[in-house]
Amino acid sequence: MKIITGNDLRTGDVIWWTGEGWSRHVNDAVEAGDHADAIIARENAKQIVTDTHVVDAEQTADGVRPAHIKERVRALGPTVRLDLSLKPADPDAGNWVI
Amino acid sequence: MVEQNLRFRSDEPVGDPAVTVDAFADQSNATAVRIEPGDDARALLPHLDRLALVEVNFPTYGDGRGYSAARILREHGYAGELRAVGDVLIDQLSHMRRCGFDSFAPDQPISAEAADKALATWPEVYQKTVDGRPAIWAKRHSA
Amino acid sequence: MYQYDSYDQAMVDARVAEFRDQVERRLAGDITEDQFKPLRLKNGLYLQLHAYMLRVAVPYGTLNSTQMRMLGDIADKYDRGYGHFTTRQNIQYNWIKLSDAPDILADLASVEMHAIQTSGNCIRNTTSDQFAGAAADELVDPRPYAELLRQWSTFHPEFDYLPRKFKIAMIGSETDRAAMKLHDIGIQLVRNDAGEIGCKFYVGGGMGRTPMIAPVIGDFVPPLQMISYLEACLRVYNRYGRRDNKYKARIKILVHEIGADEYRRQVEEEFAHILTLNLEPPPAELERIKGFFEQPGFEAGLSDDLDLSDPDFALWVDQNTHAHKQAGYTIVTISLKPAGGIPGDATADQIRLMADLAKEHSFDELRVTHAQNIVLPHVKKADLYALWQKLDEAGLATANLDLISDIIACPGLDYCALANARSIPVAQKISARFADLGRQRELGELKLKISGCINACGHHHAGHIGILGVDRKGVENYQLLLGGSEGADTSLASITGPGFSEDGIVDAVEKATDVYLAQRADGERFVDTFRRIGMAPFKEAIYAKEPVNG
Numbered sequence: 001m002k003i004i005t006g007n008d009l010r011t012g013d014v015i016w017w018t019g020e021g022w023s024r025h026v027n028d029a030v031e032a033g034d035h036a037d038a039i040i041a042r043e044n045a046k047q048i049v050t051d052t053h054v055v056d057a058e059q060t061a062d063g064v065r066p067a068h069i070k071e072r073v074r075a076l077g078p079t080v081r082l083d084l085s086l087k088p089a090d091p092d093a094g095n096w097v098i
Numbered sequence: 099m100v101e102q103n104l105r106f107r108s109d110e111p112v113g114d115p116a117v118t119v120d121a122f123a124d125q126s127n128a129t130a131v132r133i134e135p136g137d138d139a140r141a142l143l144p145h146l147d148r149l150a151l152v153e154v155n156f157p158t159y160g161d162g163r164g165y166s167a168a169r170i171l172r173e174h175g176y177a178g179e180l181r182a183v184g185d186v187l188i189d190q191l192s193h194m195r196r197c198g199f200d201s202f203a204p205d206q207p208i209s210a211e212a213a214d215k216a217l218a219t220w221p222e223v224y225q226k227t228v229d230g231r232p233a234i235w236a237k238r239h240s241a
Numbered sequence: 242m243y244q245y246d247s248y249d250q251a252m253v254d255a256r257v258a259e260f261r262d263q264v265e266r267r268l269a270g271d272i273t274e275d276q277f278k279p280l281r282l283k284n285g286l287y288l289q290l291h292a293y294m295l296r297v298a299v300p301y302g303t304l305n306s307t308q309m310r311m312l313g314d315i316a317d318k319y320d321r322g323y324g325h326f327t328t329r330q331n332i333q334y335n336w337i338k339l340s341d342a343p344d345i346l347a348d349l350a351s352v353e354m355h356a357i358q359t360s361g362n363c364i365r366n367t368t369s370d371q372f373a374g375a376a377a378d379e380l381v382d383p384r385p386y387a388e389l390l391r392q393w394s395t396f397h398p399e400f401d402y403l404p405r406k407f408k409i410a411m412i413g414s415e416t417d418r419a420a421m422k423l424h425d426i427g428i429q430l431v432r433n434d435a436g437e438i439g440c441k442f443y444v445g446g447g448m449g450r451t452p453m454i455a456p457v458i459g460d461f462v463p464p465l466q467m468i469s470y471l472e473a474c475l476r477v478y479n480r481y482g483r484r485d486n487k488y489k490a491r492i493k494i495l496v497h498e499i500g501a502d503e504y505r506r507q508v509e510e511e512f513a514h515i516l517t518l519n520l521e522p523p524p525a526e527l528e529r530i531k532g533f534f535e536q537p538g539f540e541a542g543l544s545d546d547l548d549l550s551d552p553d554f555a556l557w558v559d560q561n562t563h564a565h566k567q568a569g570y571t572i573v574t575i576s577l578k579p580a581g582g583i584p585g586d587a588t589a590d591q592i593r594l595m596a597d598l599a600k601e602h603s604f605d606e607l608r609v610t611h612a613q614n615i616v617l618p619h620v621k622k623a624d625l626y627a628l629w630q631k632l633d634e635a636g637l638a639t640a641n642l643d644l645i646s647d648i649i650a651c652p653g654l655d656y657c658a659l660a661n662a663r664s665i666p667v668a669q670k671i672s673a674r675f676a677d678l679g680r681q682r683e684l685g686e687l688k689l690k691i692s693g694c695i696n697a698c699g700h701h702h703a704g705h706i707g708i709l710g711v712d713r714k715g716v717e718n719y720q721l722l723l724g725g726s727e728g729a730d731t732s733l734a735s736i737t738g739p740g741f742s743e744d745g746i747v748d749a750v751e752k753a754t755d756v757y758l759a760q761r762a763d764g765e766r767f768v769d770t771f772r773r774i775g776m777a778p779f780k781e782a783i784y785a786k787e788p789v790n791g
Contacts, residue, residue: 010268011338012292047270051288069715070654073663074290078655080583080665084321084336098717135484160279160362162402166479169399173518189263189280196398219259221251224392226520227399234248234392235522238529 001059003029004036005071006043006052014074015049016064022049025086026075027063062096072097104191104213105201107179112151132183139167146176154199156184165197172198172228191216198228242305242606243388243533245353252395253350256357260284261343268340283401285359286342289658293337296359297349301369301387301411302330302609306600309607311352313592319345324592326577326585328649328700329408330368330609331359335656357395362403364394364475368410370418371608374534375572375618377564381430381438383413385530386464389522393468400475404482405490407475408447420611420727422446422455423703425492426474433461440467444474444504445496448697452733453493456501458508466512468521473512477504536567537604537619543569547622554629556678557640562625565618571625573603573617574610575632576639576647580676581669584650585613594635602628611700612649612688614642644681645689645754646672649700653693653710654717660693662710662717663743667691670747684754687767688726703727705768706750707734719746723753723779724771732772737780752782 003026004017015022016029017039023029032039032054040052056067066072077085079094087093105111116132117125119141130151133139142149152171154164168180179201182194186204191213194202202208226233232240245253260280267277281287285296297312304312312332316324319341320334327333337345349355358365367387374382390409394400400407410419413430421427427443439461446455462470481499483489496504545568549555563572575595578584587595595615599607602624603617610616620628632638641647648671651657653664668691675681690704694711701707707722718740725734741749754767756779761770771779 007288007292010340012288012336014291044274047268050274067715069712069717070290070658070660073654077291078335079663080655080669138480160402161484162362162400162404163480163484165399165402166476173514187276190402193396193398193401220255220396222248224252224395225397226518233522234252235526237248238246239523239525 001031001057002036002054003057004032004039004054006049009048009050029064103203103207107200116153133167135161135163139170143174150178153181153183156186159185159187159190168197168199169228188212188216192219196227196229242303253355257346257350260346264343282360285356289656293339295334295337295356297332297356298359298366299330299609300391301367301384302371304607305605306596308352308354309596310593313589315345315348316589323586323588326609326613328611328698330611331366362405363401364407367391368419370412370414371610371616372572375565376414377566378416379414380432381413382534383411383430384534387411388530389527400479403479404484417728420703422731423448423727427455438464440464445493447491447493448700448702450488450695452702454731458505465521465524469515470512472515473508476511477507539567545569554626557629557638560640561642569622571620571622573620574642575615575637576641577614578641578647579636579639581673583665584648584668591635591637641681643686645675645684645687646681649690651692651699659696661712662693664691664693664699664710667708667743667746671750674747685766702733704734708746721749726768735776737783749783753779756782
């Protein structure tokens with residue numbers, strides 16, 4: 001699947017396109033289909049999101065998994081500081097990245 | 099000729115079309131020339147007295163060769179109009195003035211008001227260049 | 242230390258106001274990201290993997306306790322309670338909000354600090370010897386010259402859009418502790434036979450994807466012509482450096498392509514012209530700046546004796562202190578490399594503690610090292626045990642300076658948008674594998690440096706052991722390099738062969754150290770043995786097939 005990601009312009013937070021808006025959780029990301037360019041153009045014009053781009057991902061039993069390790073690090077947080085990641089309670093969260 | 103947008107000179111603008119540096123060498127009557135990023139501004143030094151307008155093109159704002167070209171011309175005594183052309187952005191105006199540019203023809207027009215604000219950004223300067231502003235070190239040690 | 246006057250303060254204040262205006266224009270949608278990006282980069286604000294990252298300049302690596310305390314406070318107030326000291330003697334914060342950035346710059350300006358030119362294709366923060374003004378082997382204190390250079394390079398109108406970033410290092414000792422020859426320009430202050438000071442200019446070094454050692458371009462430039470010579474070096478580069486390919490745009494490529502002799506000829510020609518323009522600050526300005534770097538009020542006649550009866554203290558003294566030029570004083574390096582820790586990271590509390598200790602024990606001075614540690618440059622030996630105890634309590638007394646666990650590592654793929662592989666977990670695993678201090682000391686000086694991509698922020702080319710993280714079909718892979726060094730014996734490391742997994746690279750490092758232990762001659766460091774016996778024995782051990790039991 002193709003999903004859309006970017007960063008919140010004001011906070012810098014990593015965000016994913018949910019079909020209606022933006023979420024910090026990659027599992028909320030939806031297939032962008034053939035409209036990715038149009039969605040990106042429209043959202044960029046609102047000047048609330050930056051560095052928008054389309055990434056490859058797959059829908060797995062555990063949720064949405066970006067194809068590239070860099071995007072998985074973005075989706076989780078630093079593997080060396082899981083306390084600051086989106087899964088601070090899961091000591092094995094880093095394994096999802098690799 | 100490129101329509102100038104901002105001008106910090108009181109003399110009459112030159113109406114001649116600017117020719118390329120290569121063409122300029124062969125045209126003894128040309129008074130306006132246009133420097134592209136790869137051109138060597140020093141090729142113009144023998145002809146400064148017959149030049150009234152030098153345009154320096156910035157195809158992209160990030161190509162900074164034009165800053166050196168401008169400064170070299172001023173350092174060698176060129177007193178005519180020195181115009182920055184192309185991808186000239188408001189946040190570059192101050193540095194361009196310091197390197198000797200005294201007119202600007204940006205692709206995206208800049209209002210006089212915005213330009214004045216940008217040019218007032220730096221109350222002081224650390225370097226002596228060609229704009230006549232005294233460097234901070236000169237002010238510190240003026241008798 | 243240098244103190245701002247009203248002119249210096251006006252410049253950083255103007256910068257804060259300018260950036261506040263730029264951020265407002267961006268947040269209001271008046272300028273696009275394409276227009277804004279170069280502006281925020283000029284203020285050290287990157288967009289990294291998780292958030293904005295702010296890189297704060299620490300000019301020539303020097304801080305007072307007020308500034309250090311502010312760095313800790315910023316970590317708490319605007320970030321997540323920690324900061325990362327970098328290989329360019331700066332500090333980075335990883336979790337910055339764009340809307341906070343102008344306030345952070347204002348807080349920094351209130352203690353005479355800034356983030357000016359910590360990114361972008363301009364002259365970056367000048368780095369220097371972390372022992373400047375303290376080292377026993379110092380010829381000339383480089384800090385006044387580095388401050389002169391800081392002012393000259395700040396908002397230089399001609400050199401703000403160079404072909405690529407530009408890094409200058411400046412030293413004044415025989416020993417090069419700043420990796421000077423691996424910079425765009427390295428300036429070494431030297432004395433001639435008549436005792437006069439001169440600047441020896443090394444131009445065109447660097448790491449990155451094409452590492453090069455800088456050749457000498459200017460042998461002995463008078464200090465009062467240093468700025469003019471720099472103008473000439475930069476102008477030649479600005480005009481002729483390549484702009485068609487960002488990977489060939491650094492000055493090292495220009496110097497390499499036209500040759501050092503031709504580059505020198507062009508610089509000399511430009512230099513002769515620039516000398517006619519009187520661009521150089523007057524001698525009185527250098528004298529004014531030197532006045533801020535008078536040596537602090539050392540007590541005379543102190544003893545160099547130390548009570549080393551506490552064995553842990555004795556180890557730390559042996560490993561982490563250096564000879565001071567003043568009897569009875571020593572230079573302390575605080576390691577930010579605890580076993581299993583993140584190289585260069587310090588918590589807000591640790592940063593404030595180091596500030597307090599500097600105020601109490603080091604004449605209010607601290608330094609950041611390019612190896613991502615912190616230095617207290619002027620500690621009275623009589624205070625050393627008490628200081629060590631306080632450091633130990635805060636987890637800051639790791640006695641591993643220049644040992645295998647004193648690892649330089651870039652942030653890597655855990656934080657950096659450019660990285661191809663993670664660096665920090667590799668550093669953590671290696672420092673855990675070699676956690677035993679006795680084993681580390683047996684291995685002796687061993688500089689291990691890890692980069693998470695070819696840009697080489699982790700200086701892997703200059704590591705006795707270097708590790709380069711790469712992306713191999715979407716999987717992290719680590720290449721091993723051996724034989725690099727910085728300083729007087731600068732050399733570039735060579736790659737051993739095929740890369741390894743994360744665990745495999747730790748094993749490979751261990752095998753390389755085993756070869757060294759088996760082959761070393763008396764007094765040889767790892768890198769000396771490598772230079773003597775060459776790559777082959779290491780390669781053989783590292784890539785040997787495991788014996789099959791049976």
